[in-house]
Amino acid sequence: MTRSPLIGITLRVLYEKGLPADLARNRAYFDALEGAGGTPLGISASLSEARLRELFDLCDGLCLPGGPDVEPTLYGEETRADCAVEVDSDLDRAEMLLAKWALEVDKPVLAICRGAQVLNVALGGTLWQDVGTQGATEHNHSQDGSRRELTHNIDVTPDSRLHTIAGAKLVEVNSMHHQALRDLGRDLVVTARAHDGLVEAVEHPGRRFVVGLQCHPEELYLERDWARRLFADFVAAARA
Secondary structure, eight states: OOOOOEEEEEEEEEOOTTSOOEEEOOHHHHHHHHHTTOEEEEEETTSOHHHHHHHHHHOSEEEEOOOSBOOGGGGTOOOOGGGTOOBOHHHHHHHHHHHHHHHHHTOOEEEETHHHHHHHHHTTOOEESOTTTTTSOSSOOBOOSOTTOOOEEEEEOTTSHHHHHHOSSEEEEOOBOSOEEOSOOTTOEEEEEETTSOEEEEEOTTSSSEEEESSOGGGTTTTOHHHHHHHHHHHHHHHO
């Protein structure tokens, strides 16, 4: 029997006072990947580089999910005290390695929110440490309420992979971030922007499948056709 594609996805180490450390990731990612025909494989960010590589080599694709902020020193900046930057050094280390390995061997990558930022930094790009504080936008991109709520449109570039997947130029999305892509990483192209000009999606045309989105399609998977098609296209690329 042909097995389904294995999709690596990082697990964060979470600490709760008085309790042992947990490994965690939102279930929505696992549900969306399995629903699209993939088998999610959790990869703990606490593992050594050698063990990370062993699990990476088993995978047919890599999902870089949302999470805390990327350490600014990784893109050549000092952390600004006025930008409320919260980082996880283990996660930064693990995901930078995984992203670079995936790009080196052309393994399909779906990068979501923080994941898109990791992808950009791994390719030499930079980030806005806080889009409001640094004047990148006056729009609040960190919504309150349900993660499935649609808060704004993104303008998708024609002839992009995302446009083919979404089947539309304007796509309604959710928004849960205070950082965003600033200077673009090597070989990435912008494939969607918000109405205020912030980068909402990027792709690497030279790879089989490398798509980064600032929104959270895993939360929209059950209700939005374009989100289901995105995960299905990603898993199909991993299967190929």
